[in-house]
Amino acid sequence: MADLCAVVGVGQTKHASCRADVSIAGLVREAVDRALADANIGIDDVDAIVIGKAPDPLEGVAMPELWLADALAAHGKPVFRVHTAGSVGGSTAIVAAQHVMAGIHGTVLTVGFEKQSDGNAMWALSVPIPFGMPVHAGAGGYFSPIVRGYIKRSGAPSHIGAMVAVKDRTNACKNPYAHLHEPDWTLEKALESPMMWDPIRFVETCPSSDGAMALVIMSEERADKHAGPKAWVHATAMRSEPTAFAGREQVSPRAGEMCAEDLWRKGGITNPAKEIDVAEIYVPFAWFEPMWLENLGFAPRNEGWRWVEDGVTDIGGSLPINPSGGVMSTNPIGASGMLRFGEAAMQVMGKAGEHQIDGARKAVGHAYGGGSQFFAMWLVSSSKP
């Protein structure tokens, strides 16, 4: 059986469309320094470092983990790099946690980053591979037919995406680190936003951000002696499936359902919607909130959009989703999953500031990547299992 571990430090950068004041190394270091300060430890107390980011073509730096060793103060320590496309921030945190759960290391530092301003993710992900199907339209072009499939299947009205967008942009105003601070969105205004990839409006898409997120994870033995709030890791789960195969369910991928089932089983959760206090889930296009509500097993099939419409996922609702503003307000791709995992930890540690959900005891961090093919999730709590 795996050992218990806990998040004891969380640190993120101020996210922006271009952090020209820092290099990639400086960006990573800003998050690392804040996580170490939050944990009240020094870099010398760290046994190993696990770093993750999205595909290298996004910045054009091959194997940045080698170049970043100085910035991570990694000399003499093991460094591991993780890559699972957009879910990488989540899977990186899981790999870091597993180093502790396996009893190999007592204190592990993990960081996810992306400096999107150094390149252009949309075109970097659209290289026309010979004999393959060209995408040429970025993530929005890939996901819009899937969103259309959800709308057709569920009968959702066309304003649901705009509702999610307004909620997340409004929530982000309570998060000082969020990239977009746009307090003036209304549903009426959002519905006038230009159609970008029908049925996805411009306001229903995430920004391109520079940013990083870092976590400090400790063994039970060390965390017990460590002063300050902790987020105990009750369960982690990962699943994957191929991008394309005949008969694949793209609206609610089987890998996502299996990942959630595994998470609930390991965490002893029988009624997720009732037992989970808050969730940070990976919503780069607004419509994915109701889609993932169903895929995760929170809402019944075809009912996720009703939860959005009824305000269930608002900060004051019974299942707040993305009180930080989520990916819809901040998207440094390689960090976005770890931001979800870290924000979930912050909620149960009581460190979420203005976007804190009162009394949050159990929270979920969720990330997905590729063509909805990689899933990573964790369940954290203010108390031990």
Add this chain to the structure above:
Amino acid sequence: MFTAPLVVAYPYKRTVGTLLSRFFQSLQEGRLEGTKGSDGRVYFPPAEFDPVTGRQLDEWVTLAETGTVVTWAWQSAPQPDQPLERPFAWALITLDGADVPLLHAVDAGDMARIRTGSRVKVRWADERSGGIRDIACFDLLEGAS
């Protein structure tokens, strides 16, 4: 067997941050500035983070335009976009006042004229834009080695 061409061509930029911006600015203005590490070693080009402690470095040292060749290799047939059009030496050069060498070109003219220990001096580019090529190359200091 089938093959198909795949050319990936795509523009990037590199944000260098505050510390390295000062380095590139100083090159443009015709100065050589390195950073000093926790163990006293001076790095040129500057290190952003201390290779020993990982601490962010912020102590600057202005260096002389002269230095010493640590090792070298002869480029007998220069390629397009290399620093010089006639045969030259690639060399690791430790600037006076620095402890770590940088890689650059020495316009030695003839392979027989350069050796490990040769003394060299910066030749600045006529037009400078804030990059390592603001140093056009290094010249041998006559009779100094």
